[in-house]
Amino acid sequence: VGLDVFPLAADLGAARSQMAFTLGFHIVLACIGVGFPAIILVANYLGLKRDDAVALELARRWSKVAAVTFVVGAITGTVLSFEMGLLWPEFMRRFGDVFGLPFALEGIFFFTEAIFIAIYIYGWKHLSPWAHFWTGVPVALAGLGGAWSVVAANAWMNQPDGFKLASDGTATDVNALDAFFNGAVAYEAPHMILAAYLVTGFLVASVYAVGMLRGRRDRHHRLGLLIPLTFAVIVTPIQFIVGDTAARSIAKDQPVKFAAMECVQETDTHVTEYIGGICTSDGVKGGIGIPGLDSWLVGFSTDTEVTGLDSVPPEDRPPANTLLHLAFDAMVGICTALIALGLWLGIAWWRRRDIPKTPWFLRATAVSGVAAIVALECGWIVTEVGRQPWIVYEVMRTEDAVTQADGVWVSLGAVIVLYTALGIATVLVLRAMTRRWREADDVDVPYGPRPAAPEPPQGPA
Amino acid sequence: LSSADAVAAVLWVGVTFYAVFGGADFGSGFWALVAGRGERGRRVRALVDWAIGPVWEANHVWLIFMLVILWTAFPEAFSSVMSTLFIPLCLAALGIVLRGAGFAFHRVAARSSGRRVAEAAFAISSVLTPFFMGTVVGAVASGRVPIGNAQGDPVTSWLNPASLLLGALFVAAGAYLAAVFLVSDARRFGDSELVAYFTTRSLAAAVVAGALAVAGIFVLRDDARFIYDGLTSEGLPLVLISLVCGLGALVLLWRRAARGVRPLAVAAVVAVIWGWGAAQYPYLLPETLTVEDGAGASATLTAVLVVFGIAVVVVLPALALLFTLDQRSLLEEEAE
Numbered sequence: 018v019g020l021d022v023f024p025l026a027a028d029l030g031a032a033r034s035q036m037a038f039t040l041g042f043h044i045v046l047a048c049i050g051v052g053f054p055a056i057i058l059v060a061n062y063l064g065l066k067r068d069d070a071v072a073l074e075l076a077r078r079w080s081k082v083a084a085v086t087f088v089v090g091a092i093t094g095t096v097l098s099f100e101m102g103l104l105w106p107e108f109m110r111r112f113g114d115v116f117g118l119p120f121a122l123e124g125i126f127f128f129t130e131a132i133f134i135a136i137y138i139y140g141w142k143h144l145s146p147w148a149h150f151w152t153g154v155p156v157a158l159a160g161l162g163g164a165w166s167v168v169a170a171n172a173w174m175n176q177p178d179g180f181k182l183a184s185d186g187t188a189t190d191v192n193a194l195d196a197f198f199n200g201a202v203a204y205e206a207p208h209m210i211l212a213a214y215l216v217t218g219f220l221v222a223s224v225y226a227v228g229m230l231r232g233r234r235d236r237h238h239r240l241g242l243l244i245p246l247t248f249a250v251i252v253t254p255i256q257f258i259v260g261d262t263a264a265r266s267i268a269k270d271q272p273v274k275f276a277a278m279e280c281v282q283e284t285d286t287h288v289t290e291y292i293g294g295i296c297t298s299d300g301v302k303g304g305i306g307i308p309g310l311d312s313w314l315v316g317f318s319t320d321t322e323v324t325g326l327d328s329v330p331p332e333d334r335p336p337a338n339t340l341l342h343l344a345f346d347a348m349v350g351i352c353t354a355l356i357a358l359g360l361w362l363g364i365a366w367w368r369r370r371d372i373p374k375t376p377w378f379l380r381a382t383a384v385s386g387v388a389a390i391v392a393l394e395c396g397w398i399v400t401e402v403g404r405q406p407w408i409v410y411e412v413m414r415t416e417d418a419v420t421q422a423d424g425v426w427v428s429l430g431a432v433i434v435l436y437t438a439l440g441i442a443t444v445l446v447l448r449a450m451t452r453r454w455r456e457a458d459d460v461d462v463p464y465g466p467r468p469a470a471p472e473p474p475q476g477p478a
Numbered sequence: 479l480s481s482a483d484a485v486a487a488v489l490w491v492g493v494t495f496y497a498v499f500g501g502a503d504f505g506s507g508f509w510a511l512v513a514g515r516g517e518r519g520r521r522v523r524a525l526v527d528w529a530i531g532p533v534w535e536a537n538h539v540w541l542i543f544m545l546v547i548l549w550t551a552f553p554e555a556f557s558s559v560m561s562t563l564f565i566p567l568c569l570a571a572l573g574i575v576l577r578g579a580g581f582a583f584h585r586v587a588a589r590s591s592g593r594r595v596a597e598a599a600f601a602i603s604s605v606l607t608p609f610f611m612g613t614v615v616g617a618v619a620s621g622r623v624p625i626g627n628a629q630g631d632p633v634t635s636w637l638n639p640a641s642l643l644l645g646a647l648f649v650a651a652g653a654y655l656a657a658v659f660l661v662s663d664a665r666r667f668g669d670s671e672l673v674a675y676f677t678t679r680s681l682a683a684a685v686v687a688g689a690l691a692v693a694g695i696f697v698l699r700d701d702a703r704f705i706y707d708g709l710t711s712e713g714l715p716l717v718l719i720s721l722v723c724g725l726g727a728l729v730l731l732w733r734r735a736a737r738g739v740r741p742l743a744v745a746a747v748v749a750v751i752w753g754w755g756a757a758q759y760p761y762l763l764p765e766t767l768t769v770e771d772g773a774g775a776s777a778t779l780t781a782v783l784v785v786f787g788i789a790v791v792v793v794l795p796a797l798a799l800l801f802t803l804d805q806r807s808l809l810e811e812e813a814e
Contacts, residue, residue, distance in 0.1 A: 098542055106558070117550025121782055189775075431568075442583055
């Protein structure tokens with residue numbers, strides 16, 4: 018019905034936009050879901066070990082925030098599960114049994130996470146303190162395992178393995194383990210897990226930095242800033258090294274993606290590294306060029322050959338090269354700036370056992386959360402747009418995977434409206450919670466703490 | 479029993495858990511919707527919050543489990559269903575988002591207006607979501623999903639007698655289970671007025687669900703003949719068990735019995751789900767795609783069974799722990 022009325026390409030655009038929008042939304046919540054439990058447990062541990070009421074109160078409040086963000090993450094994650102089939106049925110039909118196993122494993126991790134986060138969040142009152150602490154540990158571990166599994170599925174799309182292609186394009190000789198341990202998972206999964214810790218750490222710290230800038234300098238704010246920020250600044254340099262390794266691996270494994278993000282038009286040695294600028298077929302316009310550096314970054318020698326976009330026909334090259342290039346530069350630039358923030362904190366702490374005195378440090382920390390999210394989104398743009406036109410690298414084109422159902426433009430519009438409202442509501446609800454905490458009141462959250470049982474009826478029943 | 483059959487059984491286990499626990503959570507939303515505004519309505523909604531708060535998220539994960547098993551083990555069926563039934567599945571996903579967000583937000587919303595919007599979103603979507611899921615099951619059962627990418631009719635595949643009947647039956651069955659569970663929950667803290675309130679509603683929901691099931695027999699005979707034939711032959715013993723359990727639960731409810739209603743009500747629903755499975759076997763998509771033909775690579779099926787084995791060892795005890803702590807009221811608000 019109406020299949021010929023709308024050109025396929027139009028629906029492909031809608032499907033890709035919807036996937037990008039919903040994944041870009043969910044990934045922030047997913048990061049919080051992976052990173053926050055670990056940070057909460059640190060506060061919980063410090064609180065119990067040092068008998069520190071402020072640290073315990075932070076853990077308790079953070080767990081209530083996590084209750085809200087976990088629900089939003091769970092429902093937006095469910096939408097993604099639906100979209101695998103709603104938007105990309107041909108992809109799932111051909112390869113669902115090849116790369117589905119990571120998702121099945123992720124299901125187990127998610128189950129564990131959902132069960133123990135409920136026990137942890139609702140368990141503050143009746144469980145003994147250390148028993149309660151330990152119910153939080155599976156949440157943090159399951160977050161790690163779940164992230165690893167889901168990223169394994171994405172890594173498989175970048176480095177498909179564990180099957181052979183029959184002449185009709187179907188997959189045969191499937192080996193689910195080879196698919197799981199594909200060539201990209203070893204760098205993609207750690208990169209994503211570190212990103213989750215980094216984003217959550219800076220995001221939580223930024224909230225307290227804003228509070229301190231507004232004059233709330235009590236111990237509650239100090240500890241609320243220091244615990245997540247310490248967490249994040251330790252992770253950031255490691256992330257830089259992992260990301261650098263990932264980029265070098267991509268230069269080898271997905272050279273066209275690498276060429277697009279570095280704007281390398283022709284395969285060559287002594288390739289110039291450009292920072293910023295606009296990609297054109299004549300090279301980069303307006304960026305800062307450092308001769309030979311791109312080759313050196315790929316192989317630690319300016320003689321290293323870097324594959325260019327000209328290695329494949331135009332229809333096999335990713336679109337939006339400038340976007341890719343700038344997204345990659347922004348990600349690296351933000352990570353570098355965040356390392357500098359960590360050094361600043363480290364030096365001040367080493368000299369005076371205190372955070373830097375200047376308000377500029379708090380201002381920098383206040384924007385670090387948003388900056389980390391920008392870097393996160395840029396990373397996903399690089400890996401997903403950079404893989405185009407392939408949904409499975411060099412195996413299946415995205416245009417061959419998309420649904421033939423009409424109405425993707427409608428669902429895209431609905432999703433944009435719904436998620437915008439969802440995002441606004443989430444922020445408003447969290448702000449309302451913190452406002453009430455400041456007024457020393459307490460709030461009920463989804464998993465708990467449960468309200469007291471509804472009052473028994475008055476009078477004779 | 480082939481490994482494809484075994485994985486299909488695993489899938490059906492997920493369907494069963496989701497139908498019973500997820501279904502009851504949806505049903506709770508139904509009761510929140512019809513509870514009305516006044517003081518008693520407020521108490522009913524508070525009871526629903528209290529009852530499903532700690533468990534609904536874990537119950538929701540069964541849906542993810544089903545989707546993942548379906549696309550990993552039966553990719554052909556998954557892609558055919560998801561593309562032909564694009565509209566009701568989008569609406570179900572929309573309902574899931576509204577319901578989760580509504581539930582998460584309504585207790586922490588800053589203003590009473592925001593709280594009411596969130597409550598309404600939770601309650602309305604608790605009815606719409608199982609309805610659309612029911613239409614999807616009806617579409618599959620009545621053979622309206624052909625193999626391929628959106629090869630079925632995008633509208634009449636799920637707007638037809640069998641789909642509408644199953645949509646209504648899903649809502650009614652969820653409401654029935656929820657009312658039965660809420661009777662016990664109300665009893666746990668001695669609110670005898672709400673015990674009576676939900677006992678009456680359990681009886682009403684049982685009658686409505688039973689009537690829909692009887693009507694369904696006639697609808698299926700005309701509209702989903704293959705399932706009808708299966709339910710009246712291979713599935714008949716399970717249908718009869720469901721009938722006996724349902725009637726037993728009705729009698730116990732009528733006599734205001736404190737024990738035994740929950741197991742019988744659950745058994746009635748579980749029996750009909752497995753009766754359905756028996757009726758539809760060996761087909762994933764009746765009369766076009768069998769379990770055997772629709773199954774993915776055999777190595778993957780084995781892996782799925784291994785993963786399920788891990789889930790049984792890891793997830794089920796954890797789930798049992800959650801339910802035990804919950805039923806002993808150990809998961810509660812801390813003292814301020």
